[in-house]
Every structure is written in structure tokens, then in C-alpha cells.
Amino acid sequence: MALLTPLFAFLYHLPQVYKWLLKPYYVASLFMSVAFLAVRKTPGICDRLATQREDGNSCDFDWREVEILMFLSAIVMMKNRRAITVEQHVGNIILFSKVANVILFFRLDIRMGLLYLTLCIVFLMTCKPPLYMGPEYIKYFSDKTIDDELARDGRVTWIVEFFANWSPECQSFASVYADLSLKYNCAGLKFGKVDIGRYGEVSKKYKVSASPLSKQLPSLVLFQGGKEVMRRPQVDKKGRAVSWSFTEENIIREFNLNELYQKSKKLSKTRGDKVPAGVLSPGLRNCTQ
Known part of the structure; x- marks a missing residue:
């Protein structure tokens, strides 16, 4: 077997x-x-x-x-x-x-x-590996938009990936993250990405190293009310990233995505938000019904 x-x-x-x-x-x-x-x-x-x-x-x-x-x-x-x-x-x-x-x-x-x-x-x-170009429901931030968007609505939970285009680990993780966004994105639970290889100030502010030797790429950070709640991989007191496997199962379990998704349905019903056509998955349809 x-x-x-x-x-x-x-x-x-x-x-x-x-x-x-x-x-x-x-x-x-x-x-x-x-x-x-x-x-x-x-x-x-x-x-x-x-x-x-x-x-x-x-x-x-x-x-x-x-x-x-x-x-x-x-x-x-x-x-x-x-x-x-x-x-x-x-x-x-x-x-x-x-x-x-x-x-x-x-x-x-x-x-x-x-x-x-x-x-x-x-x-x-x-030559660079081809970037993931499949379906996703992800908001891309810049250094000027990330802070405002995270603080715009305190009821919205954000999961943000800090990545760099040159990182092979980030390139491999792109399809996994996109799949999660299609399954769990709702009015109260949203997914974002920011390229810290391009926006160095974001890297410094959110303490995610963009060094070629960094073990923090990619990093997933959960924000609630504009404040960081948790991140993976974790960083120890010496500033070293703790090894963590970015599998879909690990992310769902560690970030309690199923529980967050259930809570987000209530916000979807009260706000009546609609998801743009062309990006619906079974999970998104359930969220907006």
C-alpha cells in the first residue's frame, strides 16, 4: 500500500x-x-x-x-x-x-x-520557472494598500501570504494557496498576497525576511481587526524560522479555516456580498447562499 x-x-x-x-x-x-x-x-x-x-x-x-x-x-x-x-x-x-x-x-x-x-x-x-496562472480569489497588495485594506473592516479576517517571485518555495506554494482561496474565500474571510521581494518596506514592517537564505518564504499571517493573530512559520527568539510544512491539511488545521469559514457565512448573509463571476467554487457558492 x-x-x-x-x-x-x-x-x-x-x-x-x-x-x-x-x-x-x-x-x-x-x-x-x-x-x-x-x-x-x-x-x-x-x-x-x-x-x-x-x-x-x-x-x-x-x-x-x-x-x-x-x-x-x-x-x-x-x-x-x-x-x-x-x-x-x-x-x-x-x-x-x-x-x-x-x-x-x-x-x-x-x-x-x-x-x-x-x-x-x-x-x-x-530562464525562470513558469508562474502559476490558474484560478484564484486573492487580493494583491502593494506597500501603499496593505495597511488600509487590513484595517478597512474589523469584522473581516485576512490570511496574507508574504512571498517573493524568485523563491522556488513560493512558486510551488502558489497553486496550494490559490486552491484554498477558492474553497474558503467569503465576505468575512479573505486571502491576500504581497511581494516582499518588490516592497522592501513591507518586509521590514511585518518582520518577514526577504533574504535569499531566508527560511521565512513563504510566510502566512492571520490578521483579525487589522492585527496579527498568528503566523507560519513561527520565528523563535533568535529570529530563526521554525520548520513547517505548507501542506493544505496543515494550513486548514493550524489556521482553523473550517471554523473561520463557518463564522464568515454569517457576515456574508448580513452584508449580501456577491462574488464576481468566473471564480466560484463549491465552497464559495455555499458561502454566498
């Missing part, structure tokens, strides 16, 4: 994975991830490569290359235990495959290693 569960999950998301893999970013990443395999196995190219195999077969992996690939597989498995979306699973595989390729190419030939490393740097600087 332990093996069947991830298999069924993969098959369920297969159409979505297929759609992602057709995007230029993932197509290019896939080719870069299998670059060493292609070079080592392509006739006419592999015949000229150096090898440490006893049989002198330069078109097959030697024992050291097998060790490196096995070590890569172990790291990917460990990292993917904490992954919460298919994007994160695929991203981990691509990232560590590139790292392994750099090591393998440098070991084979320093010139090939430098060429591959240069390609990786150029790719990193010029």
Missing part, C-alpha cells in the same frame, strides 16, 4: 505534469538533466571519452559514476519527502540532476565541466 499511494497520486496528476513538461523551461531543464547520460551513451561521442572501467568500455558508467548517481538518487528521495506539490518533486529532481551533471562532467573533462557549468549559469539567469 505504501508503494501504491504515491503511484496513484502520480497517475492522478499525470495530465498536469504532462502540461508542465511541455513548457520551454521544463523542456530545456530536462535536456540539461540528462546531458551526461546522453554524452556517455551516444555512439561516436562516448567512444572518445575517458573511462576507469577495467574492460575499457567508455560507453558505460564506471564505478565512481554509479556511486555519484546513487548518491544523487538518495538525496532526491530525502528532499522529496518534504515536497508538497508535484512542482517541488520535479524541481528537486531537476536541481540535483544538474548538480550531478556538473560533478560528472568536471570529473570526465575539465573543459566539458566548465562548458556545462556556464550553460547552467546562463540558464539560471535567463
Whole structure:
């Protein structure tokens, strides 16, 4: 059963994975991830490569290359235990495959290693993972609007994500947060986002570090009456973020979304707010009925 569960999950998301893999970013990443395999196995190219195999077969992996690939597989498995979306699973595989390729190419030939490393740097600087563009019911704040919007109506509870577009964790979390907004958004419970990579003053005011080494991205903060009530991940006395998994189940439980949603229905009925067409989900329909 332990093996069947991830298999069924993969098959369920297969159409979505297929759609992602057709995007230029993932197509290019896939080719870069299998670059060493292609070079080592392509006739006419592999015949000229150096090898440490006893049989002198330069078109097959030697024992050291097998060790490196096995070590890569172990790291990917460990990292993917904490992954919460298919994007994160695929991203981990691509990232560590590139790292392994750099090591393998440098070991084979320093010139090939430098060429591959240069390609990786150029790719990193010029290509970004595609942003989530699916349906959502989220208000995007700027440094000039966030304070006014949070304090506008004391009856409204806000859940605000502090994110940065360059953060892979934030990019992977985007679809999860959008799905929650479609299920739970109501007149009394709203979802917002603010890009602290763009608005540095917001980062300082709400004490969410936007450093590339920060473990606070993304951060979810619950506001009631314009005041912060709780946040995840929590920050200890030394200013370090406490590790926390941004799964949909964890967020629903920690932020009591089901209870907040039930309370928000009362405010929806008294205010008679309507949800714009095109963003309704079963949860939103129930909220406005």
C-alpha cells in the first residue's frame, strides 16, 4: 500500500505534469538533466571519452559514476519527502540532476565541466520557472494598500501570504494557496498576497525576511481587526524560522479555516456580498447562499 499511494497520486496528476513538461523551461531543464547520460551513451561521442572501467568500455558508467548517481538518487528521495506539490518533486529532481551533471562532467573533462557549468549559469539567469496562472480569489497588495485594506473592516479576517517571485518555495506554494482561496474565500474571510521581494518596506514592517537564505518564504499571517493573530512559520527568539510544512491539511488545521469559514457565512448573509463571476467554487457558492 505504501508503494501504491504515491503511484496513484502520480497517475492522478499525470495530465498536469504532462502540461508542465511541455513548457520551454521544463523542456530545456530536462535536456540539461540528462546531458551526461546522453554524452556517455551516444555512439561516436562516448567512444572518445575517458573511462576507469577495467574492460575499457567508455560507453558505460564506471564505478565512481554509479556511486555519484546513487548518491544523487538518495538525496532526491530525502528532499522529496518534504515536497508538497508535484512542482517541488520535479524541481528537486531537476536541481540535483544538474548538480550531478556538473560533478560528472568536471570529473570526465575539465573543459566539458566548465562548458556545462556556464550553460547552467546562463540558464539560471535567463530562464525562470513558469508562474502559476490558474484560478484564484486573492487580493494583491502593494506597500501603499496593505495597511488600509487590513484595517478597512474589523469584522473581516485576512490570511496574507508574504512571498517573493524568485523563491522556488513560493512558486510551488502558489497553486496550494490559490486552491484554498477558492474553497474558503467569503465576505468575512479573505486571502491576500504581497511581494516582499518588490516592497522592501513591507518586509521590514511585518518582520518577514526577504533574504535569499531566508527560511521565512513563504510566510502566512492571520490578521483579525487589522492585527496579527498568528503566523507560519513561527520565528523563535533568535529570529530563526521554525520548520513547517505548507501542506493544505496543515494550513486548514493550524489556521482553523473550517471554523473561520463557518463564522464568515454569517457576515456574508448580513452584508449580501456577491462574488464576481468566473471564480466560484463549491465552497464559495455555499458561502454566498
